[in-house]
Amino acid sequence: MKKSLLAVIVGAFAFASIANANIYAEGDIGLSQTKANGSNNTRVEPRVAVGYKLGNTRVAGDYTHHGKVDGAKIHGLGASVLYDFxxxxxxxxxxxxxxxxxxxxxxxxxxxxxKSSSETKIGYGVVAGAKYKLDGNWYANGGVEYNRLGSFDNTKVNNYGAKVGVGYGF
Known part of the structure; x- marks a missing residue:
């Protein structure tokens, strides 16, 4: 009984914190350059993200279509932690x-x-930018980013870009 009561209390606090979080969705598009093996590929790169905000900290999950580089199509599922000043x-x-x-x-x-094959690599990156509050819950977003998409033997795949987009806070 005590364990069940404890589970209910912990679950209630977890639900309350999620219910009070500011959930948001945003879409960005921008110009990105991906470098690998000395080749450069500059292209338009879309990204969609869904996340929530707790105070000045945001946590988001995203999907990015990085395009084609050296014969490889690159897609990424990511998680970001952002700090709003x-x-x-x-x-x-x-x-x-x-x-x-x-x-x-x-x-x-x-x-x-x-023949088709695929490999999944863990990558990392940094981002900086600014949001501009529009009417209601809408905002405009602009930023720059660097991502290491992965490494193969002696080849590092790097991605640099600038993006603009819009977001909506629920």
Whole structure:
């Protein structure tokens, strides 16, 4: 009985903290450059994220389509921790760190034989930017980022970019 009561109390506190959190969703698009093996690929890169805010700290999960580099299509599922600086104005700068599982998918066609393979690499990154409060719960977002998408033997895959987007706080 005591364990059940303790579980109910802990669950109630956990639910209350999530219910009071400010959940948000945002979408960004920007110009990014991915470097690997001395080659550079500059392209438009979309990202969507869902997260919640507790005080000045935000935690988010995201999906990013990094595009194609050296014959590999790269997609990432990431988690970010961001800190919003309180400026008491419509502009709110932020900094953050990101960890992601990035999938590198290769399609090989040789001698009429099709072969597909993929590898998942753990990557990390940093981000900095600012949000601008629009009407109601909407905001505009702009930022720069660096991501190490993964390493293969002696090859490091790095991604640099600048993005703009919009977000909505629920």
């Amino acid at each position: 309180d400026t008491n104005s419509k502009v709110q700068p932020y900094v953050g760190a990101r960890v992601a599982a990035n999938q590198f998918k290769y399609d090989n066609r040789a001698n009429q034989v099709y």
